[in-house]
Amino acid sequence: MNRPFSAKDHLPAQLFSVAQIRELDRQTIAAQGDDGFTLMHEAATSALSVLQHHWVDARKITVIAGPGNNGGDAFILAALAFECGIRVRVFTLGDLTKQTSAAQKALNMAVQTGISIERLSTASDLSGDVLVDGLLGTGLSSEPRDEFAQAIAAINAADIPVLALDVPSGLNADSGVVYGPVVKADVTITFIGVKRGLLTASGPDVCGALELAELSVIDSAHANIVADAERISWARLHDEMRGLAPRRGNAHKGHFGHVLVIGGESGFGGAAMMAVEAAGRIGAGLVSCATRPEHVPALLTRRPEVMALGVNSGLELAPAIQRATILAIGPGLGQTSWSELLLQQVLGAQQPVVLDADALNLLASPGWHCEFSERVAVLTPHPGEAARMLGMTVTEVQTDRFASARLLAQRYQAVVVLKGQGSLIADPSGRVALCTDGNPGMSCGGMGDVLTGVIAALLAQGLNAWDAACLGVCCHSAAADVAVADAGVRGLLATDLMPILRELIN
Ligand SMILES: NC(=O)C1=CN([C@@H]2O[C@H](COP(=O)(O)OP(=O)(O)OC[C@H]3O[C@@H](n4cnc5c(N)ncnc54)[C@H](O)[C@@H]3O)[C@@H](O)[C@H]2O)[C@@H](O)CC1
Numbered sequence: 001m002n003r004p005f006s007a008k009d010h011l012p013a014q015l016f017s018v019a020q021i022r023e024l025d026r027q028t029i030a031a032q033g034d035d036g037f038t039l040m041h042e043a044a045t046s047a048l049s050v051l052q053h054h055w056v057d058a059r060k061i062t063v064i065a066g067p068g069n070n071g072g073d074a075f076i077l078a079a080l081a082f083e084c085g086i087r088v089r090v091f092t093l094g095d096l097t098k099q100t101s102a103a104q105k106a107l108n109m110a111v112q113t114g115i116s117i118e119r120l121s122t123a124s125d126l127s128g129d130v131l132v133d134g135l136l137g138t139g140l141s142s143e144p145r146d147e148f149a150q151a152i153a154a155i156n157a158a159d160i161p162v163l164a165l166d167v168p169s170g171l172n173a174d175s176g177v178v179y180g181p182v183v184k185a186d187v188t189i190t191f192i193g194v195k196r197g198l199l200t201a202s203g204p205d206v207c208g209a210l211e212l213a214e215l216s217v218i219d220s221a222h223a224n225i226v227a228d229a230e231r232i233s234w235a236r237l238h239d240e241m242r243g244l245a246p247r248r249g250n251a252h253k254g255h256f257g258h259v260l261v262i263g264g265e266s267g268f269g270g271a272a273m274m275a276v277e278a279a280g281r282i283g284a285g286l287v288s289c290a291t292r293p294e295h296v297p298a299l300l301t302r303r304p305e306v307m308a309l310g311v312n313s314g315l316e317l318a319p320a321i322q323r324a325t326i327l328a329i330g331p332g333l334g335q336t337s338w339s340e341l342l343l344q345q346v347l348g349a350q351q352p353v354v355l356d357a358d359a360l361n362l363l364a365s366p367g368w369h370c371e372f373s374e375r376v377a378v379l380t381p382h383p384g385e386a387a388r389m390l391g392m393t394v395t396e397v398q399t400d401r402f403a404s405a406r407l408l409a410q411r412y413q414a415v416v417v418l419k420g421q422g423s424l425i426a427d428p429s430g431r432v433a434l435c436t437d438g439n440p441g442m443s444c445g446g447m448g449d450v451l452t453g454v455i456a457a458l459l460a461q462g463l464n465a466w467d468a469a470c471l472g473v474c475c476h477s478a479a480a481d482v483a484v485a486d487a488g489v490r491g492l493l494a495t496d497l498m499p500i501l502r503e504l505i506n
Pocket residue numbers: 025029035036037039040041043044066067068069070071073094098102135136137138139140141142143144145148165166167191
């Protein structure tokens with residue numbers, strides 16, 4: 001099996017908010033003692049070398065420069081490219097009378113080379129070997145409209161590769177949210193540090209290959225600013241050996257925990273079964289399942305290793321809870337009186353718990369307030385569940401996934417996994433990790449149920465809630481990456497992950 005390396009593993013672990021990047025920028029410029037032109041020049045120099053690395057034969061480029069410092073980077077890049085013998089055309093947009101002094105100097109530098117600089121219009125010919133997007137960077141404040149929207153459409157319509165400077169124009173680099181028109185880049189060269197929004201929500205869809213030029217940010221600035229989030233991937237955690245210890249030869253099943261999966265209301269038996277199977281494949285010593293009696297024959301046919309308990313009234317659950325070391329509740333749980341009775345019993349127990357799906361929907365409904373400060377707990381909402389738990393819309397959750405994940409972790413005093421592209425793991429102290437593995441093949445029923453089983457089995461084998469959530473999310477996503485590597489993303493099934501999970505975890 002090919003080891004799945006995240007396409008992002010050349011990037012550092014530190015992810016920054018846009019405010020932090022601006023502060024690193026500010027402190028460095030203050031130390032350099034100019035108006036920012038030195039740093040801008042350095043940014044443009046690295047961008048040109050990225051351009052020449054990706055498009056070795058580029059002889060003719062078109063550069064789009066906006067009114068801010070992102071445009072400043074673009075003007076200098078244009079001038080430097082011209083000096084290297086590349087044919088350059090520059091198109092400008094926006095109110096250049098409001099340029100910063102550094103961006104003005106950049107424009108002057110381009111003017112002095114004598115290259116063609118024109119206003120962008122609908123008649124402009126965006127041709128060449130590479131199109132450089134220096135329209136909008138981290139200064140984006142709202143949806144690009146009017147001429148900016150038209151420019152973005154023109155960039156996307158031009159049939160040539162796009163290099164985005166710092167951020168694909170139109171993407172909010174803080175949140176990964178796209179408000180409206182956005183440049184779809186082939187390569188993005190981001191400056192100073194990786195902005196967190198480039199790796200979650202819509203960020204990865206528009207950045208193309210992501211490269212980083214750290215520039216000469218002064219050490220003291222880095223010392224003052226702790227990264228906002230940590231980038232994790234299966235390969236990274238694996239290399240850092242942040243996983244399970246090898247098993248002793250003299251081990252027995254009691255060493256690896258007993259996961260009890262609770263769920264599978266009528267009509268949803270498969271969800272609990274998938275969590276059960278995943279827990280087994282990740283190495284839980286024992287796995288039990290409490291579900292509607294009608295699902296027991298199917299469960300035992302598929303996985304005779306499981307201890308299956310048919311639960312009708314809900315009262316049969318107590319002894320099974322007592323025998324388990326880890327509880328996982330939610331997959332296919334439903335929101336009936338049966339579901340409520342099961343959840344109440346789980347909330348009354350002491351064991352570490354993973355809560356997912358309808359367990360979270362029930363927690364979000366009136367009368368169910370609880371928190372887990374006295375208990376090990378991992379909550380795994382997708383954005384829809386997170387929205388219900390926070391009393392927000394899904395759009396509001398996604399508008400700041402980092403804040404949403406932190407708020408949930410704080411409110412529930414638990415480790416929270418906010419799922420979706422660039423899944424986030426947050427704890428109550430505000431720590432956040434972002435997983436760069438995974439693919440849209442995972443957008444199918446049952447994937448979340450598998451994750452629940454994976455995390456439960458890692459808890460069962462002794463990992464703490466944070467490590468189990470981080471390793472579980474990465475292992476699950478990496479398994480999906482392996483599964484789609486040859487066959488493609490469409491048609492991936494959650495159960496396809498089972499044998500791969502086993503290989504990865506070993
Ligand atoms: N020395 C520096 O200051 C450095 C700056 N850097 C570059 O500077 C960029 C940030 O520069 P700025 O803060 O000037 O910001 P931008 O260049 O991203 O954009 C700001 C300009 O765009 C306008 N604008 C914002 N949203 C808009 C919208 N939706 N529609 C139309 N116009 C809009 C603003 O009014 C302002 O004029 C970074 O992304 C990076 O490319 C890098 O060169 C690193 C060094």
